[in-house]
Amino acid sequence: MQCLGRTRTLQRCRRQARFVVCRQHRFQPLGLALSVLTVLGLIAGLYQDAWKPWFCGGTATLKGVVLANELGGPPVADVQVSTADNASSTSTDEQGRFSLEFPGRVGGEMVQLIVSKSGYVVVNEAQLRWPLPKDADTEPLVLLLCREEAREEMARRFYRLKSFEAIETVYRDRLRALDEDQETTRAQLTQLRRERDEARAAAEKVAEELARIEPGRISELRQEAMRLFLGGKVADAVALLDTEILRKSAEEAKRRKATAEKELADVIEMFLLRARLLTTQFRFDESRAAYEAAISVAPEDFRVLHAYALFNHKLNRRPEALPIYRHCEELARERGDRRGLAMTLTNLGNLQLEQHCLREASQAYGEALAIYRQLATENPDVYLSLVAGVLTNLGILYNKQNQREEARQAYDEALTKQRQLAERRPEIYLPDVALTLNNLGVLCRNANRLDEALQKYEEALAIRRGLAQVNPQMYQPDVAVTLGNLGLLYHKQSRIEEALQAYQEALTIYRGLTKTNPETHRPNLAWILHNLGNLYRDQKRWDEARQACEEALRIRYELTKVDPEVYWSEVGTTVVDLMMVNYHQKHEEDFEGQPLR
Numbered sequence: 001m002q003c004l005g006r007t008r009t010l011q012r013c014r015r016q017a018r019f020v021v022c023r024q025h026r027f028q029p030l031g032l033a034l035s036v037l038t039v040l041g042l043i044a045g046l047y048q049d050a051w052k053p054w055f056c057g058g059t060a061t062l063k064g065v066v067l068a069n070e071l072g073g074p075p076v077a078d079v080q081v082s083t084a085d086n087a088s089s090t091s092t093d094e095q096g097r098f099s100l101e102f103p104g105r106v107g108g109e110m111v112q113l114i115v116s117k118s119g120y121v122v123v124n125e126a127q128l129r130w131p132l133p134k135d136a137d138t139e140p141l142v143l144l145l146c147r148e149e150a151r152e153e154m155a156r157r158f159y160r161l162k163s164f165e166a167i168e169t170v171y172r173d174r175l176r177a178l179d180e181d182q183e184t185t186r187a188q189l190t191q192l193r194r195e196r197d198e199a200r201a202a203a204e205k206v207a208e209e210l211a212r213i214e215p216g217r218i219s220e221l222r223q224e225a226m227r228l229f230l231g232g233k234v235a236d237a238v239a240l241l242d243t244e245i246l247r248k249s250a251e252e253a254k255r256r257k258a259t260a261e262k263e264l265a266d267v268i269e270m271f272l273l274r275a276r277l278l279t280t281q282f283r284f285d286e287s288r289a290a291y292e293a294a295i296s297v298a299p300e301d302f303r304v305l306h307a308y309a310l311f312n313h314k315l316n317r318r319p320e321a322l323p324i325y326r327h328c329e330e331l332a333r334e335r336g337d338r339r340g341l342a343m344t345l346t347n348l349g350n351l352q353l354e355q356h357c358l359r360e361a362s363q364a365y366g367e368a369l370a371i372y373r374q375l376a377t378e379n380p381d382v383y384l385s386l387v388a389g390v391l392t393n394l395g396i397l398y399n400k401q402n403q404r405e406e407a408r409q410a411y412d413e414a415l416t417k418q419r420q421l422a423e424r425r426p427e428i429y430l431p432d433v434a435l436t437l438n439n440l441g442v443l444c445r446n447a448n449r450l451d452e453a454l455q456k457y458e459e460a461l462a463i464r465r466g467l468a469q470v471n472p473q474m475y476q477p478d479v480a481v482t483l484g485n486l487g488l489l490y491h492k493q494s495r496i497e498e499a500l501q502a503y504q505e506a507l508t509i510y511r512g513l514t515k516t517n518p519e520t521h522r523p524n525l526a527w528i529l530h531n532l533g534n535l536y537r538d539q540k541r542w543d544e545a546r547q548a549c550e551e552a553l554r555i556r557y558e559l560t561k562v563d564p565e566v567y568w569s570e571v572g573t574t575v576v577d578l579m580m581v582n583y584h585q586k587h588e589e590d591f592e593g594q595p596l597r
Contacts, residue, residue: 060105060132064141066096066115069123069154069427071161072473076117076145084112099136107134113143120145123154126226146427149381153428155211157474163203166234166280168519171196174282175562193563195282202314206276209307219266225273234277241274243293250297268294272307284315302331302340306347313351321351342371346390353397365394385429388417392436395443404447411440431475434463438482445489454493457486477521480509484528491535503532523567526555530574533581542585549578 066081067073075096082089088100102111113128122128123144133139146154174192221240228237250267271294278287291308298304309324325348332341349364369390376383391414398407415436422429441456461482468475483506490499506528513521529552536545553574559567 060102060107060109061136062100062102062111062130062132062141063136064098064143066092066098066143066145068144069146069150070144070157070471070474071142072471073144074470076120079115079117079120079145081143082114084114087111102132105132107132115143115145117145119147121148121151123151123158124230126223127230129223129227147425150425150428152211156207158207159210160203160207162230163206163276163280164200166229166232166277167196167199167203167282168517169232170199170281171519189562190564195284198284198315199279199282202276202279202311205307205310205314206279209272210276213269219270222266222270222273225270225277229277234281238274238277238281241270241277243271243274243290246270246274247293247297264297268298268301268304271297272304275307275311279311287311300331302328302335302337305331306340306344310347313347318351318355322348325351338371338375342368342375342386345371346393349393349397353393353400358397358401361397362394365390365397369394384417385421385432388414388421388432388436391417392439395439399443404443407443408440411436411443415440430463430467431478434460434467434478434482437463438485441485441489445485445492450489450493453489454486457482457489461486476509477513477524480506480513480524480528483509484524484531487528487531487535491531491538496535496539499535500532503528503535507532522555523559526552526559526570526574529555530577534577537577537581537584540584542581545581546578546585549574549581553578 064081066076066079068076075092075094077092077094077096079092079096079098080089081092081098081100083100083102088102090098090100092098100111100113102109105111109132110129111132113130115122115128123146124142127141127143130141144154144158171192175189178188178192225237225240228234228240246267249270250264252263271290275287275290275294278284278290288311291304291311294304295301295308305324306328309321309328312318312321312324325344328344329341329348331337332344345364345368349361349368352358352361352364369387372383372387372390376387391410395407395410395414398404398410415433418429418433418436422433437456437460441453441460444450444453444456461479464475464478464482468479483502487499487502487506490496490502507525510521510525510528514525529548533545533548533552536542536548553571556567556571556574560571
């Protein structure tokens with residue numbers, strides 16, 4: 001065939017070629033390919049710089065809102081929001097809203113935000129690096145601001161809520177799959193609920209650990225994993241923190257002696273983050289492997305060992321948790337780590353309380369309390385709340401031992417310290433004050449000290465109503481619990497109208513909560529209905545009593561499909577009360593039908 005090459009005068013070569021070109025022009029196709037690639041590169045550059053904004057509507061937009069302290073909190077105005085490259089800047093309005101525009105950029109591209117307001121810090125810092133949404137109106141970014149001294153507590157609440165959301169997503173997906181499976185057994189449903197409860201218990205401690213991470217001191221990889229987790233993409237976050245990649249990073253860090261300590265600490269934290277995220281997905285065996293991988297990298301690291309002990313503890317693997325706690329205790333004593341020792345003893349006391357080893361639990365709590373008291377004299381801002389926490393645990397312990405006076409004294413001292421803390425930081429400690437008041441109310445009611453119980457409940461209710469006005473999503477369930485307790489107390493005092501009002505308000509709240517989160521709130525809805533049925537029965541309002549008890553029975557019967565061990569006994573109690581309603585009504589009707597003598 002004739003050569004397809006060109007001469008210097010751009011005329012076609014007349015030589016014969018075995019393939020496309022002759023030997024003399026063999027490099028011309030390569031030059032042509034390079035020329036084409038160069039032209040394509042120029043076109044791509046023009047698209048990026050000039051044409052893409054036109055094709056993509058001109059400008060990408062990021063909209064969001066800044067809230068105070070926690071999700072559901074009040075909006076924060078006059079917050080400066082900008083980007084790290086100063087491409088866009090604005091401030092929040094009275095509703096805490098902001099809008100940033102990015103000319104020439106499209107959805108999916110990452111931006112780094114800077115949020116500033118004097119005296120405030122960002123709670124969910126990992127979300128400052130965020131992808132531009134494709135639809136700014138349907139995907140607003142929520143940022144949380146709080147006072148610097150409240151950051152750790154608000155971060156704990158935020159990570160707790162996000163962990164619970166991830167857990168509930170997995171739970172509902174698996175429950176749906178089991179419902180569709182015709183061969184599903186009650187044992188499988190019970191196991192799923194148990195895994196959900198274990199994951200939630202572990203998430204409580206996970207939130208505490210995540211909240212302690214100092215802002216600005218995490219690697220890009222860990223920050224990206226946190227961003228994915230907070231965005232609901234837990235599986236992607238876990239995949240990013242691949243075990244083999246983390247192992248190699250740890251080995252490389254050990255080889256680089258100059259920066260080994262800092263890099264190794266970051267790798268360990270990423271192992272722990274991977275383990276915590278896996279827990280929210282009910283992938284407990286993989287989570288355990290991640291903890292053990294972290295221990296293999298740092299076998300004597302107190303933080304790693306303590307986190308692994310908590311993991312086993314919250315999954316009710318108490319025989320495995322106990323020796324790890326003991327080892328943590330030894331390490332803390334050897335190193336003179338008073339805070340670590342007190343923290344370990346507190347958790348050890350919790351474990352022993354669960355195992356009904358009350359004397360051992362009392363000793364552990366007692367030593368932890370002594371250490372925290374000493375630390376609180378040196379730094380009350382940090383340790384006074386921990387003193388109150390151990391006192392609350394002691395109150396629970398004493399109550400189990402029927403030492404009600406000692407329990408009351410422990411609760412009273414805890415309450416005094418919590419009030420002291422709440423005076424300076426009400427957004428952090430008022431919920432604790434309300435919880436301790438509620439516990440004292442229960443204690444006094446059980447001891448038949450009804451006037452004291454009423455005083456505690458009413459103060460707890462007032463505090464919780466105030467909190468719910470600011471953040472109903474977070475605190476309305478607490479209002480309903482206190483109303484339920486007040487209803488029981490009013491009924492016991494024969495204050496029927498007040499009991500009825502308390503129950504009906506609690507019922508209204510729980511019906512609303514059940515619409516959005518039935519798995520969490522249906523048991524309490526049934527509790528209120530059952531108590532309301534008993535109240536109606538005592539008033540001889542038979543039809544209303546029957547209606548309330550029957551609804552409670554339906555709910556509890558449905559709950560037995562999820563956890564029969566817990567709810568069958570409650571079904572039995574409701575059935576008995578329903579039979580009592582029918583019996584008393586029939587007895588009264590028979591009596592009224594007899595002639596007078």
